[in-house]
Amino acid sequence: MIDITIVGLGLIGGSIALDLNSQMGVDVYGFDLSPQHATTALKRNLIKGIRSFEEYCAQSDIIILSMPVDQIEHILPKILDNILNKTTVIDVGSTKESICLSIQGHKNRDRYVAAHPLAGTEFSGPSAAISDLFRKKKNIICEKEKSAKDALQTALHLFESLGMSTYFLKPSEHDRHLAYVSHLSHISSFTLSLTVLDIEKDENQIFNLASTGFESTVRLAKSSPTTWAPIFKKNKGHLAKALESYISRLESFKKAIESEDYSESINMMKEANRIKHILTK
Amino acid sequence: MIDITIVGLGLIGGSIALDLNSQMGVDVYGFDLSPQHATTALKRNLIKGIRSFEEYCAQSDIIILSMPVDQIEHILPKILDNILNKTTVIDVGSTKESICLSIQGHKNRDRYVAAHPLAGTEFSGPSAAISDLFRKKKNIICEKEKSAKDALQTALHLFESLGMSTYFLKPSEHDRHLAYVSHLSHISSFTLSLTVLDIEKDENQIFNLASTGFESTVRLAKSSPTTWAPIFKKNKGHLAKALESYISRLESFKKAIESEDYSESINMMKEANRIKHILTK
Numbered sequence: 001m002i003d004i005t006i007v008g009l010g011l012i013g014g015s016i017a018l019d020l021n022s023q024m025g026v027d028v029y030g031f032d033l034s035p036q037h038a039t040t041a042l043k044r045n046l047i048k049g050i051r052s053f054e055e056y057c058a059q060s061d062i063i064i065l066s067m068p069v070d071q072i073e074h075i076l077p078k079i080l081d082n083i084l085n086k087t088t089v090i091d092v093g094s095t096k097e098s099i100c101l102s103i104q105g106h107k108n109r110d111r112y113v114a115a116h117p118l119a120g121t122e123f124s125g126p127s128a129a130i131s132d133l134f135r136k137k138k139n140i141i142c143e144k145e146k147s148a149k150d151a152l153q154t155a156l157h158l159f160e161s162l163g164m165s166t167y168f169l170k171p172s173e174h175d176r177h178l179a180y181v182s183h184l185s186h187i188s189s190f191t192l193s194l195t196v197l198d199i200e201k202d203e204n205q206i207f208n209l210a211s212t213g214f215e216s217t218v219r220l221a222k223s224s225p226t227t228w229a230p231i232f233k234k235n236k237g238h239l240a241k242a243l244e245s246y247i248s249r250l251e252s253f254k255k256a257i258e259s260e261d262y263s264e265s266i267n268m269m270k271e272a273n274r275i276k277h278i279l280t281k
Numbered sequence: 282m283i284d285i286t287i288v289g290l291g292l293i294g295g296s297i298a299l300d301l302n303s304q305m306g307v308d309v310y311g312f313d314l315s316p317q318h319a320t321t322a323l324k325r326n327l328i329k330g331i332r333s334f335e336e337y338c339a340q341s342d343i344i345i346l347s348m349p350v351d352q353i354e355h356i357l358p359k360i361l362d363n364i365l366n367k368t369t370v371i372d373v374g375s376t377k378e379s380i381c382l383s384i385q386g387h388k389n390r391d392r393y394v395a396a397h398p399l400a401g402t403e404f405s406g407p408s409a410a411i412s413d414l415f416r417k418k419k420n421i422i423c424e425k426e427k428s429a430k431d432a433l434q435t436a437l438h439l440f441e442s443l444g445m446s447t448y449f450l451k452p453s454e455h456d457r458h459l460a461y462v463s464h465l466s467h468i469s470s471f472t473l474s475l476t477v478l479d480i481e482k483d484e485n486q487i488f489n490l491a492s493t494g495f496e497s498t499v500r501l502a503k504s505s506p507t508t509w510a511p512i513f514k515k516n517k518g519h520l521a522k523a524l525e526s527y528i529s530r531l532e533s534f535k536k537a538i539e540s541e542d543y544s545e546s547i548n549m550m551k552e553a554n555r556i557k558h559i560l561t562k
């Protein structure tokens with residue numbers, strides 16, 4: 001039996017647990033700072049039992065870290081200090097640069113694999129865990145050359161077993177790209193919600209007038225602040241650039257509308273339409 | 282048999298045709314400036330035949346206008362000049378203030394019903410028409426007091442037959458609310474696409490890294506420029522205000538991230554989270 005501990009039993013950790021649990025030859029245990037999350041995970045049979053830090057460092061073949069990224073960065077060096085030779089430690093956080101930096105040069109660096117499975121929903125906590133969340137989705141692994149061959153193979157096999165295909169990127173590349181294709185989307189969505197809530201004081205009107213278009217654009221505004229605040233913090237450099245570029249384009253759009261520059265707004269929308277061909281490739 | 286002509290056989294007009302066609306006692310004809318759209322609509326059996334302006338003014342019990350809003354404004358007075366006493370003219374455009382103004386005081390004003398069924402997808406043209414697009418969605422009718430009782434009843438019955446529930450708003454209220462809950466979403470989405478396309482010159486990377494979150498937020502960027510440019514033009518006042526408020530909040534968010542004001546970004550996201558409870562009411 002392969003012994004796996006999932007540290008952080010939220011949406012992502014809980015969903016990984018659910019999928020791994022359905023596989024043969026795997027025992028899945030868990031840890032969560034929140035007793036409530038731990039209890040829910042146990043009740044939902046996501047895990048076989050709860051372990052302490054000492055227990056999971058001493059007993060796991062694989063440790064998966066699926067907490068907010070600042071907590072991953074805090075605990076990862078301590079885990080690497082305490083694990084067995086054979087253990088593979090994988091984190092699944094949404095930023096990679098500062099996590100990789102935090103264990104650079106650690107004597108057990110090669111037992112660690114820096115990963116980011118690109119999947120999620122707007123919900124959070126172990127009650128939001130669903131099976132097949134990762135199926136047909138993409139996974140990123142960073143600094144594969146710094147992981148021991150067997151640790152990398154273990155991680156690749158694990159993500160493959162969840163139905164994912166893995167791509168390799170440098171941590172800085174990962175964080176820059178994700179600032180644009182994920183983190184910026186979240187901020188645009190959170191901000192759209194704030195803007196609409198503020199103007200539509202009569203909340204019933206939002207409900208009546210919200211069409212599926214608004215619901216889709218604002219969906220990510222339901223996401224967990226405790227997950228996203230640390231991501232924004234850890235990726236602040238790339239994200240500030242992305243936001244600057246986004247705001248400047250919004251200003252251009254606003255100008256085209258205010259000056260009734262019909263052909264300019266048509267051109268911008270035609271260019272934006274190109275996303276259609278890219279996302280359906 | 283009730284004789285209906287749909288003027289503008291795009292996504293909305295085509296989808297209305299599809300639903301009406303499945304009803305007993307209804308003959309649906311069409312008109313479209315684009316010969317290609319007209320041919321597609323005929324081939325898909327969305328309509329029984331194509332009519333000229335003179336034909337549909339002389340023969341229809343109901344005329345439904347589902348073109349871009351500037352075209353509706355252009356043709357509506359001419360149609361009211363030429364219809365029979367019994368005809369009901371309904372427009373389904375996404376702005377209402379300037380359309381209602383364009384026929385204010387017209388001798389046949391009471392044959393017209395200003396409507397906006399809140400439904401759509403990011404696709405366009407008659408090939409994008411789908412059945413049940415309107416089912417369980419909301420419809421807005423403006424200036425109901427200016428429509429003849431029988432015309433209003435006809436419109437209400439028609440939208441009910443599509444599965445919609447109708448709400449009543451003043452044109453200015455409609456346009457102000459829609460600026461926030463629909464038009465702003467489209468601009469935020471178009472702009473997100475532009476920003477990401479510009480930075481991600483290597484288009485493969487977008488495809489690899491785009492998760493369901495990005496796809497949902499950027500979905501509306503696939504929408505038709507010829508539909509949306511006139512909407513933005515006709516609703517420029519309210520929309521400019523909405524954009525100003527949106528941009529100013531984005532600036533605040535950016536500032537909170539850059540200054541690592543953790544509690545400020547947490548607070549903004551918690552406030553944004555409220556949309557969860559409103560949209561699932």
